[in-house]
Amino acid sequence: MLRVHSTMPSINGYKVRILLSMLDVPYELVDIDMYGGEHKREPFLSLNPFGQMPAMEDGDYTIADSHACLVYLARKHDPSNTWLPADAEGEARVAEWLSKSANEVHQGPWMKRAKIRRPDAIKLPDEEIDARCDHVLGIMDGHLADREWLALDRPTIADVSCFSPISMLKISGYDTDKWANVTAWLDRFRALPGAIDADGNPFA
Numbered sequence: 001m002l003r004v005h006s007t008m009p010s011i012n013g014y015k016v017r018i019l020l021s022m023l024d025v026p027y028e029l030v031d032i033d034m035y036g037g038e039h040k041r042e043p044f045l046s047l048n049p050f051g052q053m054p055a056m057e058d059g060d061y062t063i064a065d066s067h068a069c070l071v072y073l074a075r076k077h078d079p080s081n082t083w084l085p086a087d088a089e090g091e092a093r094v095a096e097w098l099s100k101s102a103n104e105v106h107q108g109p110w111m112k113r114a115k116i117r118r119p120d121a122i123k124l125p126d127e128e129i130d131a132r133c134d135h136v137l138g139i140m141d142g143h144l145a146d147r148e149w150l151a152l153d154r155p156t157i158a159d160v161s162c163f164s165p166i167s168m169l170k171i172s173g174y175d176t177d178k179w180a181n182v183t184a185w186l187d188r189f190r191a192l193p194g195a196i197d198a199d200g201n202p203f204a
């Protein structure tokens, strides 16, 4: 069976768990003790020498990094190419938002959550993190003014990737309500079949 190696609270691991749920793919979660530093030593380092979660094992095949996992799962388990289109224009659009997720979204919304979990590791002042969130969410809010999803006219792994950190902002003390279009997009995503919260439960 497919194995996902991640600590449960990992936002990047949550991305992978969401897509697995939406694609209805069975898997085993190998819980990594992040606070005990399990991801910084073997055997985890053989899965990802960068010592970051998530990583995945599918038989003999191993892959690390949330976006690589999303691409792999979409290609392997979504033959309709709904979640990751196969045409040049569509795939590039999705890649564009995956990159934004790995950089701008990671440096703002992801950090907001991570600082609560690991204040020792994230030294950036709250004001700076909030300003980064404002910047990226302001752009996303404008982008979503006349569209329902980030990359295409349907949800893709770009939405999965951005949803995970942005959906955690409210419980991290950042008010996403001030961005009406982002809020509507978060609600649309929660209503998708198979969508789960960070604890793995369907949304009410």
Ligand SMILES: N[C@@H](CCC(=O)N[C@@H](CS)C(=O)NCC(=O)O)C(=O)O
Binding pocket: 010, 011, 012, 013, 034, 039, 051, 052, 053, 054, 064, 065, 066, 067, 102
């Ligand atoms: N680019 C990586 C980033 C992974 C990442 O930052 N993972 C966090 C958990 S959400 C982690 O492992 N943090 C522990 C550390 O870096 O020591 C991905 O998308 O998977």
